[in-house]
Amino acid sequence: MTGFHNHKTSQEISSFDEDASFSICYGLWAECANNPVRLFAILSMQRSGSGWFETLLNNHTNVSSNGEIFSVKERRSNASSIIWTLDRVYNLDLLTSASKNECSAAVGFKWMLNQGLMQYHKEIADYFNDRGVSVLFLFRRNLLRRMVSVLANSYDRYAKLLNGTHKSHVHSHEEAEALSKYKPEINATSLVKDLKTMENMVLEAIEYFSSTRHMILYYEDLIMNRTKLMDVQRFLGLPEMDLSSRQVKIHRGSLSKHIKNWDDIDKTLRGTVYESFLSTDYSN
Template identity: 80%
Template sequence: MAEDICLFTKGTLIIKPPKKSPASLRMLVLVFAMVCGVYICSVCLKQTNLRNSTKYLNVEVNQIYCQDKNIDKSQTPFLHFPKPTTFTRGECACNPVRLFAILSMQRSGSGWFETLLNSHTNVSSNGEIFSSKERRSNVSSIFSTLDRVYNLDWFNSASKNECSAAVGFKWMLNQGLMVHHKEIVEYFNDRGVSVIFLFRRNLLRRMVSVLANSYDRFAKLLNGTHKSHVHSHEEANTLSRYKPLINSTSLVMDLKMMEKMALDALENFSSTRHIILYYEDLIKNRTKLVDVQKFIGVPKMELTSRQVKIHKGSLSEHIMNWEDVNKTLRGTIYESFLQTDYSH
């Protein structure tokens, strides 16, 4: 306290107040604290990024580990290594899987074609999964369903999940496919899904099959049960006895609408990796099945089906008002539909 007291003049006493901390010192302490805070935050962020980078690196390493060096690099976008949540692929974890979708219309031979594919040891085609309206109610539902199928988490009698080399399903054009085609095309291209178009050249025969199948849903001609596909000639003969009556007035327009639907599908999905098949060609030339196996990247095998064709021979035997139909289509671009276009 003594140094804080001094004599200014004789008889005058001046007391000096205590020294205060300089403002610059307080600012320095504040800056130091801020720098330390920033440093600590940056260290935490680096550690977090390091963990994320390690995670991504591990995924990439696993993917590289599973890929065969002998595989053509151009095929890489179409090869997948699914990691199902419902089971483990075990020794087949590094077997690549190709994804496909059969785009077709009802009664175009898609059921028969799918049984042929499923006779292959390594192919799983899971049926008409979007026949359920709930699964196709919106794009989110569609994508969620597709993810389950392509991740091998979809189970039915056709599933060969552990060692599947190709997995897919059949999708009818009137099951939300055309409504959401832009989003679906983007999904197919992003995921490397290969598209198999399967149509019927003779749309009149398709019409007969559609009408007969629709009738049997209510009539249930086979001992009170409805069957869209049969495995015996006796069953086929029973179902073929029904002869549908075709509306000859709207027949040409109806055929044009079916034709347009197929053409629209081909146009909408033209940017995908695809192959175009026709039912009649598959029946007459079984080597087409070799092309299909090559397209979906599976080893060549002899494909078989137990299904039996229902409407055989001339259409005149299967249409009630054949004379009207014959007269209506004569001289039109659809006249060839009146002929038998395959041997059985």
């Protein structure tokens, strides 16, 4: 693939720069034109560890993972806008804070399932296959923990527990402890149904993109077995490095201390296929 394609008019460049908050790159990648680049996308769900995982990838000298490109609704309004945005990313036409000055060996971003990915899955899968985009699925095994994280993060958007500032990710144990003091109350009546819905969405996404070159990862496995990161680097054709992240896990230890109506939740999940979610724990 070529390193830089400048096919846009000045008006188009100005529009994209304003809407996407990106700086258009006018030649930084030219020196890397003959450098093979692996294109990738991290397909995940909110509060599944994708932010932490992306910081690990960006800790690699030769990786540029550019965040949630499709968090902006205009970029996912229809299939055409999605393809247009994908071209901007994969043609290396733009810079974000994750862009490296070195010749990148892998370039991509993270994409949440509810950001147009499922709605336009056929067009996106075809694009991935045509461009040779490798897919990294990243999910959580313990969906109850994900639910706690989603509810707590949603609460903090309004409560702003850290000195009036909302933070989805933190870099100190003090900040993590402050955020973890909020205990969400989970709807026990719809809990099993809600967990099943999340589970089905994961399975559906994997099926939709089964034709792509892909790798399925789980947050818990990455936490417990850091050799999984070496597998990821080999999958992306990268020189292997020890990767690290400054992010600190917010909800540590037993879930019983993070859910307000724990007794109800414990009673609801006992004897179900989700009973293991009550006791599964890991450290970070």
